[in-house]
Amino acid sequence: MPDLGKYAFEVxxxxxxxxxxxxxxxxxxxxxxxxxxxxxxxxxxxxxxxxEKA
Amino acid sequence: MSLWEYANPKKFxxxxxxxxPYTAGLTAICLVVGLVWGFFFTPDDFxxxxxxxxxxxxxxxxxxxxxxxxxMLVTSLxxxxxxxxxxxxxxxxxxxxxxxxxxxxxxxGAIWGQxxxxxxxxxxxxxxxxxxxxxxxxxxxxxxxxxxxxDTAADLTSILCLVGSVFAVLSRYAANFWNQGLHxxxxxxxxxxxxxxxxxxxxxxxxxxxxxxxxxTLLLLRTRTEIxxxxxxxxxxxxxxxx
Amino acid sequence: xxxxxxxxLALAVxxxxxFGLSLAFFLIxxxxxxxxxxxxxxxxxxxxxxxxxxxxxxxxxxxxDRIFQLDFEDGxxxxxxxxxxxxxxxxxxxxxxxxxxxxxxxxxxxxxxxxLLNLDPAGFPWLVVSLxxxxxxxxxxxxFGAALTVxxxxxxxxxxxxxxxxYVPTLIFGAETVRRAVxxxxxxxxxxxxxxITLGTIxxxxxxxxxxxxxxxx
Numbered sequence: 001m002p003d004l005g006k007y008a009f010e011v012x013x014x015x016x017x018x019x020x021x022x023x024x025x026x027x028x029x030x031x032x033x034x035x036x037x038x039x040x041x042x043x044x045x046x047x048x049x050x051x052e053k054a
Numbered sequence: 055m056s057l058w059e060y061a062n063p064k065k066f067x068x069x070x071x072x073x074x075p076y077t078a079g080l081t082a083i084c085l086v087v088g089l090v091w092g093f094f095f096t097p098d099d100f101x102x103x104x105x106x107x108x109x110x111x112x113x114x115x116x117x118x119x120x121x122x123x124x125x126m127l128v129t130s131l132x133x134x135x136x137x138x139x140x141x142x143x144x145x146x147x148x149x150x151x152x153x154x155x156x157x158x159x160x161x162x163g164a165i166w167g168q169x170x171x172x173x174x175x176x177x178x179x180x181x182x183x184x185x186x187x188x189x190x191x192x193x194x195x196x197x198x199x200x201x202x203x204x205d206t207a208a209d210l211t212s213i214l215c216l217v218g219s220v221f222a223v224l225s226r227y228a229a230n231f232w233n234q235g236l237h238x239x240x241x242x243x244x245x246x247x248x249x250x251x252x253x254x255x256x257x258x259x260x261x262x263x264x265x266x267x268x269x270x271t272l273l274l275l276r277t278r279t280e281i282x283x284x285x286x287x288x289x290x291x292x293x294x295x296x297x
Numbered sequence: 298x299x300x301x302x303x304x305x306l307a308l309a310v311x312x313x314x315x316f317g318l319s320l321a322f323f324l325i326x327x328x329x330x331x332x333x334x335x336x337x338x339x340x341x342x343x344x345x346x347x348x349x350x351x352x353x354x355x356x357x358x359x360x361x362d363r364i365f366q367l368d369f370e371d372g373x374x375x376x377x378x379x380x381x382x383x384x385x386x387x388x389x390x391x392x393x394x395x396x397x398x399x400x401x402x403x404x405x406x407x408x409x410x411x412x413l414l415n416l417d418p419a420g421f422p423w424l425v426v427s428l429x430x431x432x433x434x435x436x437x438x439x440x441f442g443a444a445l446t447v448x449x450x451x452x453x454x455x456x457x458x459x460x461x462x463x464y465v466p467t468l469i470f471g472a473e474t475v476r477r478a479v480x481x482x483x484x485x486x487x488x489x490x491x492x493x494i495t496l497g498t499i500x501x502x503x504x505x506x507x508x509x510x511x512x513x514x515x
Binding site: 186189192193196197200201209213216217221224227228232 | 461465502
């Protein structure tokens with residue numbers, strides 16, 4: 001860890017806040033993507049089954 | 055081979071699936087190289103001390119905050135003129151990324167200024183312009199969520215993006231006017247890009263590339279999700295109507 | 298179009314029309330400020346120009362959702378859209394009606410409220426001039442915002458979120474005009490910018506607003 005001197009708090013906070021925000025953005029993006037993909041797949045499977053029965 | 059081919063959702067999904075691993079990989083490389091290099095292996099600045107390290111977050115995020123809005127403007131125009139759904143869904147997908155970039159730019163800008171200004175916030179014209187841009191992003195996202203019909207929402211948010219862009223530029227000049235005023239003493243500007251020495255500049259380039267690639271990766275991911283969501287809604291609607 | 302104007306004016310002035318409401322709100326905000334900030338007349342006179350402008354702006358905001366809502370609910374908005382008159386013109390007339398019932402009274406009442414906030418007398422005429430030049434822009438921008446949200450049930454808060462950032466340039470130049478007048482400096486620049494914004498919004502926003510209404514009525 002480099003010696004951040006007297007601005008250690010400010011610099012650390014800047015990095016922690018920024019990287020956390022980016023992390024949240026990536027996490028939400030991936031989670032939502034996974035959810036919608038699963039819903040779409042479930043829907044299309046249900047439709048396929050309905051078509052096969054008919 | 056025209057760019058318009060990608061307006062076809064299926065083609066977009068195929069192409070984005072193919073290139074996503076590469077953009078994600080490159081993003082990771084550039085960000086890690088840039089941030090690690092910048093944070094650990096650069097010296098302190100004579101005047102700013104270690105706070106110069108904030109440049110590696112502030113400059114890329116500020117650049118992206120503005121460029122993402124410009125991208126939203128262009129894609130909104132494409133939607134209004136050529137009615138390509140992929141275009142407007144890309145704008146919708148880009149907005150939250152823009153919000154986060156603007157937030158990071160605001161936080162890092164304020165934190166960077168604290169040692170210089172002595173306060174956690176100063177109404178510096180540039181930071182103020184970013185605050186206004188943040189509000190424009192919020193309004194755009196809020197309008198999308200408020201309207202049920204997706205085509206109506208697409209049209210209205212595109213108009214808002216257009217009008218908002220004009221006012222955003224206007225606000226930039228107004229904010230400059232507002233704070234260069236007669237009562238203001240010389241304020242330390244955060245405009246360090248012009249005379250940044252090489253030793254700082256090279257890791258910064260990696261960070262800039264990293265942020266751009268991060269935007270592209272997230273944009274592709276989110277646009278794919280939006281396209282899937284739209285398809286899901288259309289299928290559900292069709293099923294409800296058939297019943 | 299004159300008929301539309303008169304009809305809107307009559308609607309606004311009648312009971313629940315919002316005509317007196319904006320003025321009352323302006324008064325209340327002006328009275329609340331000293332309670333919040335403290336009665337020191339030195340401080341009050343420093344913030345007076347900005348507070349009066351912000352108060353006028355917020356008072357304008359109050360009556361915005363009425364611009365199209367009543368017509369939307371009873372179906373007359375559909376009639377207006379299909380009328381032989383250009384929708385852009387009708388939108389401009391509605392904005393004008395809003396200004397006559399909101400911006401204009403606020404402008405006229407501002408000097409009285411300026412006394413309450415100890416505004417330096419040098420600022421009084423410029424307060425009136427800046428408000429007179431700026432409030433039409435507020436009405437036009439507000440009309441655009443109302444057009445965007447016309448179909449929404451509880452669109453009031455969203456309307457504020459959309460419109461207030463658009464108000465910022467007008468607010469900056471309007472308040473700056475009064476501040477410069479109080480400090481004895483030349484007011485030409487902010488006043489010209491203010492006039493420019495107003496003229497620009499009146500010329501261009503009717504098209505955006507009309508487009509928004511057509512989209513909402515599809």
